[in-house]
Amino acid sequence: MYGVGPKLKLFALDAASGRQLWQFDPFEGKEPRLNECRGVTYWNNRIFYVAGAELFAVNAQTGEPVEGFGESGKVAFTTGLDINHDVKHLYVTATSPGIVYKNILIYGSAVSEAGNAAPGYVRGFDAQTGQLVWTFHTIPQPGEPGYETWPKDAYKWAGGTNNWGGMSLDERRGMVYFGTGSPSSDFYGGDREGKNLFSDCVLALDAGSGRLKWYYQTTHHDLWDRDIPCPPNLTTIRRDGKLIDVVVQVTKGGNVFVLDRDSGKSVFPVEERPVPIVGLPGEKPWPTQPVPVKPEPLCGPFISDSANYLPPGEKGTVLVGYSGGAEWGGNAVDTNGVFYQNSNNAPWLLQMVSMAERKKRSRRCRKGRVCM
Template identity: 55%
Template sequence: MHPLLKSCFGLLILGVYWPMNHGKQVIDTHQLDNDWPTYGGNNAGNRYSPLSQINLQNVKNLQPVWTYETGDNKDPNQRGMDIQCQPIVVNGVLYGTSPRMKLFAVEAATGKQLWQFDPFSDPDKRPRFHPLRGVMYWEDRERADARDKRILYTVGSSLYAINALTGKPVESFGKNGEIDLHEGLGDKETLGHDVANLSIRVTTPGVIYKDLLITGSAVNEGGDAPPGYIRAFDVRTGKLAWVFHTIPLPGEYGYETWAKDSYRKLGGANCWAGMVLDEKRGVVYAGTGSPSVDFYGGARPGQNLFANCVIALDAKTGKRIWHFQTVHHDLWDRDIPCPPNLIRVKHKGKMVDAVAQATKDGYVFVFDRDTGKPLFPVEEVRVPTSPALPGEKPWPTQPVPTKPAPFSMQELSEPNITSRTPESRAYVVDRYRNSLKGNKYLPPSQEGSLIFFVGGGAEWGGTAADPDGIFYVNGNNMLWWLKMRENQQANNTVAMTQGSRLFNTNCSVCHGLEGKGSGNATANSAQAYPDLTNVGKRLTKEQIATILETGRGRMPSFGHLSKDDREAIINFLTNLEAKPASSTVVDIHSSVVTAPVTKGADFPYMPPYLNNGNTQFRDQDNYPAIQPPWGTLNAINLNTGEYLWKVPLGEYPELAKKGMTNTGTENHGGPIVTAGGLLFIAATYDEKLRAFDRKTGKIVWEYKLPAGGFATPITYMVDGKQYVAIACGGTRYGLKSGGSYVAFALP
């Protein structure tokens, strides 16, 4: 039976009436299915389900019905990443990934394992861990009886095609089921350097249009970042089909928005957060991140297209249809952090096919899907261009939508500072009064700034939308401390050993200039990035080597570094190698240098100024430095641009016991909404999965998960029974790790 007919038949059995016209905004016909067949639920990325068996009246009875243990993260010496995967369900089978990058298939009704694929079962393949947020499904629809059904997912720089029925690699795809994602990024003749050994991975799955797999990538954000081109591969053979240059080559549209030959020395401008597809139009919509290097753009004067853009591409050819840049000449790492969302809204009395994009700095841009014209006016607002670092040319204006209002805090003022205790307020006020603050577009400086949006705002968990044009987004209000300083290595002002150079190149972006981590650890709340100054006393050299090579928890693999380079870092960390001539640790943001740097060479680019690492600013007890809410859940009517409701999301259990409730917490993972009137989301520090009334924002059910659910849930139906499932990977915020998936249903 055709999937659409099957879906309609199932809905008739359930007594569900789906109004295709009559003023309701139809989202996507794939949504009529009882499955959850793609990342985001459907090609449009709505994260909406028409299922209503679980609803406002009975959700209080929801209970766990099965748990699937992946087997990972049980041995503290064999941990992988947290689980950020939103699984998919096709024909009653759930496909997902484990903390150690294994792909699995289980019965969606029982959690019984059908098969598991381990990309590192070959002893010659060492693990390479990184965040992995989903997988893709494709089947051969040219033959009704075909058994060619594939799951496609990425591990490191490898894209795998796995038989969905057996869990075996599809030998006709690439080389024995695997292709190298360095393909299509350019060669030495074009770029002036080789890309084969540069770090690239895919953290969020792409989309499949007919027989094309279209994907972005995650790359480093420092001086050795490869270009973040969007590419399409033949889903049958793995052959490269087309490439869209997000950093234009000479003669291409947008080349003039960079310095001459920027494409030879800079990278990034990559779609790491995912994309969506309008299958009827044959158009793919993607959002891109910032160009390298973060926080200093002296080598790239101009607007820098197509970094920080929402882009519409012809899915068949990769040709640009339209674009809109949300940040010009990004100096603040304000990537587009989640996929766009294809919705229908009523605008000026007419129904309009639209695309909505949430941003790291709390904006929601809404565009006409065909033209890219904003549905609500966007103003080019003048912003500060000084004080700027020498060589920097900040762009004088930035786009600001007039509607909707921002869903996250925009600027810091003294009344916004925490008053949790007199001591915490005094601690934060002291830093506040000795830092730059104010306009969120203040250029990075050597004086140091307190800013929002190094992290979201919106995060990678994505947004949801229902057929009424209501848009749901969770957001963070977290403060960051950004301080720039001269790159002594680039300017040859300090001698550095190999180990210290590599540490600064690869590790200080997260662990800080002196390896002391970020935040302030307490018994109740571990800091975001651990202190490494005494790591040699806590771990053996062999244990450190394993973590560097494979990754663990939030830390990705650095297996792309040579063994000698990893050993040099270990020697530096364990104080077995002499300190550099200067005691100052020089930070090079997320750059990976695997060969001696030649002065004057285009690549890797060595910026003259560097940041102090990803340093979140909290009080001395490691709680957020501002007044709550620290995390929110928002419902916005995109027909009008007005808020339907805004509520805190999550709380700290230890503060709640003291009477400080409903604070919200930092949150990672997104929402889904259903025809049953519900919104489901986990994402928070308190490790709970919650159901909200989608019309009011009231919590109507919650459940403490076995480990934090820092992923986006799904819902689906098998044999007439509706389920809600989520990955429980933990690890984030210093919480316990986990390796399971849990499904819920009504008794």
């Protein structure tokens, strides 16, 4: 049995007795750069996981770094992100394990949610050598689908739109499915007019090449940090007398999207409902948001669409869908087709503060006054 401790030390136990067999310290002799770790990936007698800003390959029998993988068993996890960004000083790691298709190790990432964030590109690495095989630009570059949904040249500075919640693999189709998060920063998008593909999307890629097969956006121009928080569930349902392979994706807002696994089209009707469009100065909220007619939302219908998508403001708003509906724990579908999901009803109070007001508060704090 393999696991990771709170200081990111990888360990192997004898599962019958609990006896520790070995331990690997990714920061030995260096200052730790800690991050959350929700699991590791096992493949061909190797354990892969990310600690700090490095991707490690460790021998599953001995606990030693795998020679021939990158440099002494590790690869810089910023590899492939620095085409248009200087990412060496930015926060880049992974909190969820990668997934392996044939000999390609596919990873999302965790990046900052503030304005100065690395792009959340999804990458495929050679599981033998650590070489970068492909990169999918979640913030599109010129000539790529979705480029027109951002301001011109946004790919040179925009960050976020990352897959931090994990992935699902259909090995027979050779396709990998995952969700992405919001652009950075979370609650203001005045500098990123448009729908902002591929943020807040369910994506299907060819696992061998990273080529886009389809996408489905669950929140347009996200202003509420409505990251897709967990891997999609791949299952089969009966619809109109036919069996359909589907992708079931839950969201922080409590919506459940059921999408055809090959086309990405919704199996059930989805309505683009009008929402408020008055936001902070410079902000241009998207005028509609997608709401599935079926299945019903996980969260109780205690708040209207208008209130649920109220743009953040200086007076303060009630924010629902920031820490659930669904969260990173994921869900399950049983053999009878029943879907199980732990769901949160957790409203938050969100108030935006101008830089001028923030500076005032900071000055009061430095003078020893109580501040918040």
